[in-house]
Amino acid sequence: MSTSTSARRTDPGTGPPPPAGAVPVSRSRAAAALCCVAGLVHLLVAREHVEVWALAAFFFITVSAGQLWLAQALWRGLNARLVPAAVLLTSGLVALYVLSRTIGLPIPAAGEVGLSESHHAGPQVPGGQGNGVPVLPGSGAGTAIATVGPLDLVCLVAQLGALALLVGLLPAGQRRSLGNLLLAVGLCGWVVWGLVHFT
Amino acid sequence: MPELGCRSREFSQVANAVGGLRLGWTDMLEGETMSLSRRDLMKLGVVGGAALALPLERTVSAGSIAQSRLASSRLPPPFTLPFRVPEPLRPYRTDATTDFYKVYMKPLQAEVIPGLRTPLWGYNGLVPGPTVRVSQGRRTVMRQVNNLPGRHPILNYTPWTSVHLHGSASLPQYDGYASDITNPGQYKDYVYPNTQTARTLWYHDHGLHHTAENVLMGLAAQYQLTDSLEQSLPIPHGDYDVPLLVSDAMFASDGSLFFDNHDESGMYGDVILVNGVPWPTMKVKRRRYRFRILNASVSRSYQWSLDSGDVLTVIATDGGLMPYPQKVQRFRHGAAERYEVIIDFSKMPVGRRVVLRNTSPKNNIDYVNTNKVMAFDVVGDDFDPAANSVPDVLNPTNPTMLLTARDAVRTRRLDMVREHGRWTINGHTWDDVVKSKFSLVEADPREGDVEVWEIRNPSGGWFHPVHIHLIDFRILDRNGRPPMPHELGPKDVVYVGENETVRVVARFEGRGKYMIHCHNLVHEDHDMMTQFVVRADQDVFDPFSDPCKSLPEANDL
Ligand SMILES: [Cu+2]
Numbered sequence: 001m002s003t004s005t006s007a008r009r010t011d012p013g014t015g016p017p018p019p020a021g022a023v024p025v026s027r028s029r030a031a032a033a034l035c036c037v038a039g040l041v042h043l044l045v046a047r048e049h050v051e052v053w054a055l056a057a058f059f060f061i062t063v064s065a066g067q068l069w070l071a072q073a074l075w076r077g078l079n080a081r082l083v084p085a086a087v088l089l090t091s092g093l094v095a096l097y098v099l100s101r102t103i104g105l106p107i108p109a110a111g112e113v114g115l116s117e118s119h120h121a122g123p124q125v126p127g128g129q130g131n132g133v134p135v136l137p138g139s140g141a142g143t144a145i146a147t148v149g150p151l152d153l154v155c156l157v158a159q160l161g162a163l164a165l166l167v168g169l170l171p172a173g174q175r176r177s178l179g180n181l182l183l184a185v186g187l188c189g190w191v192v193w194g195l196v197h198f199t
Numbered sequence: 200m201p202e203l204g205c206r207s208r209e210f211s212q213v214a215n216a217v218g219g220l221r222l223g224w225t226d227m228l229e230g231e232t233m234s235l236s237r238r239d240l241m242k243l244g245v246v247g248g249a250a251l252a253l254p255l256e257r258t259v260s261a262g263s264i265a266q267s268r269l270a271s272s273r274l275p276p277p278f279t280l281p282f283r284v285p286e287p288l289r290p291y292r293t294d295a296t297t298d299f300y301k302v303y304m305k306p307l308q309a310e311v312i313p314g315l316r317t318p319l320w321g322y323n324g325l326v327p328g329p330t331v332r333v334s335q336g337r338r339t340v341m342r343q344v345n346n347l348p349g350r351h352p353i354l355n356y357t358p359w360t361s362v363h364l365h366g367s368a369s370l371p372q373y374d375g376y377a378s379d380i381t382n383p384g385q386y387k388d389y390v391y392p393n394t395q396t397a398r399t400l401w402y403h404d405h406g407l408h409h410t411a412e413n414v415l416m417g418l419a420a421q422y423q424l425t426d427s428l429e430q431s432l433p434i435p436h437g438d439y440d441v442p443l444l445v446s447d448a449m450f451a452s453d454g455s456l457f458f459d460n461h462d463e464s465g466m467y468g469d470v471i472l473v474n475g476v477p478w479p480t481m482k483v484k485r486r487r488y489r490f491r492i493l494n495a496s497v498s499r500s501y502q503w504s505l506d507s508g509d510v511l512t513v514i515a516t517d518g519g520l521m522p523y524p525q526k527v528q529r530f531r532h533g534a535a536e537r538y539e540v541i542i543d544f545s546k547m548p549v550g551r552r553v554v555l556r557n558t559s560p561k562n563n564i565d566y567v568n569t570n571k572v573m574a575f576d577v578v579g580d581d582f583d584p585a586a587n588s589v590p591d592v593l594n595p596t597n598p599t600m601l602l603t604a605r606d607a608v609r610t611r612r613l614d615m616v617r618e619h620g621r622w623t624i625n626g627h628t629w630d631d632v633v634k635s636k637f638s639l640v641e642a643d644p645r646e647g648d649v650e651v652w653e654i655r656n657p658s659g660g661w662f663h664p665v666h667i668h669l670i671d672f673r674i675l676d677r678n679g680r681p682p683m684p685h686e687l688g689p690k691d692v693v694y695v696g697e698n699e700t701v702r703v704v705a706r707f708e709g710r711g712k713y714m715i716h717c718h719n720l721v722h723e724d725h726d727m728m729t730q731f732v733v734r735a736d737q738d739v740f741d742p743f744s745d746p747c748k749s750l751p752e753a754n755d756l
Contacts, residue, residue: 130356152254167235
């Protein structure tokens, strides 16, 4: 695929291409807005995690702070050297999210105290072996596998949107190699999905 | 390195960028072309799609095996399988005052659905468990050995147990306190006083977090306490005194139980089991029978009636004989309630089939044959004509049934509410009790106090069979109206239906902490359970004062 071909094409919705040397403000600001959404969602869920595991809440606050900082930096014009780091951070968060909703993370079930179905906070019961909570097929209840809620999906979509825009901000060479890496991860994900869905 | 600029564009352009689907931006940075090619978009689409699809699929969960429900065409047609009665449990040894029993909880494979093997757990490997029959005044010691596997084969939890003898005023340490658990490889000796009036009790699992699953797997059985009054009445005894444990289950295509708790609202099966048999048929002689009906379902409630239109004569409730028998056309029966019912087949012709039906109360999940329970086929065989009547008076002097609201020293309230997805009592759950180090109580009557408890269900979306441990109570009223005829006896579970407020009165005899919970076991597990304490100056036992021991068994029984 030649980037030059597409580079010559102009977007009919955006009028003539900006002059050479201009910066992709619209995309950078759109990415900023999406990062801001993700950061706010993470701030919101940090509150729920305090009761379960303070360290998880600390993690969410850190992520939220990082994303909000990234949002303002993107809005004002981010140093281009930081774009690859932002791409990796965002894709890492997406990966962590996918793991938490599929095989589970070795932490108490996220967001599961008082607000959603699996509310038994303690992983151990005194005198008992394990937490004693049945894992109903398909429900994921009782494990570290968290449930998918509307808030997560908003955050996930925002992060995926931001990721796409950030990848677009990368220089062509980096974009290609990072794009291939993401493609490989994505294909693996689809293989797993296929195995689960069809077997 | 130049910074990305901050020149603003029109909103439409931002929107295009957010969509990320438009091609051909030619923004430049360091002389390089900055745009998302079709190939880039394809790559991002692949990874983004996977990131969305995987969480939504959600079945990659460790230990979670997807089950497929058994087709209803594979179920036996109703009334094609023979009725059976659970086996009796014989004492291991007896002495002057006490009967000693040994019970081993263990896995079994049962052919519940003809042609399929269903892995179950049973007391002594039996589902339902063996029936205990004891006389008032003799003590029982029951060794319960947990020989269950370390993990549930499908649900992946460790099946610790806590055996509750429902209907017995046992000491707190022998009451099946949910957190007083016995792991696989451990055992506990339970002591039962048997000092109460004759009644139908049942022993079932009460282990923290998985009572519903353990009971559905088969850990439930009847325990019948007799006394001289009950024995002296000319009501049916012996072969004509028949236990009916009614439960429901759903099956997976491989024969195993199918587990679905409908977002923690309840488990409802498409198969109605009587003593573990789907819709059985019982041969009955032309006389009266007494049926000890126990609703051993996890969640389902029933409304019984006979397709012949004949009456059901209710003679006993949870706490034993009613003051007077009550003739009803139909009655409502929530989980864990027990009703003893006389059905008179004497006027029916030989060859007649009578069907016990279920016109399901609302907020159950019904399937094509959940409106049928079992059939009775009338046969002309000879029978013993003794004990074949229903006296007009049964037990008019039961102290519980003589209590009135005026005897109460105080009134308390229990609000059964679903809050933020959790089932709560007065806003509390068993988690709160655990977090309080078992000090949180909803009520603290002094020993001997009479109290009125007002139990409220403000929702129209579900019902709660509410069980108060230790005590027998009398139902005073429901939404200000008298209790239903079939409830005019001593009770320990009360059906608190949709938008109902039920007042009960009881004398608190006994000492220590006891549970209060919804007997929809899914509600109980998630986490509609709390406790009360009966205060006394001395001899107040702690529920944890006689913990389980590890196998091998000590030879002290
Ligand atoms: Cu309930």
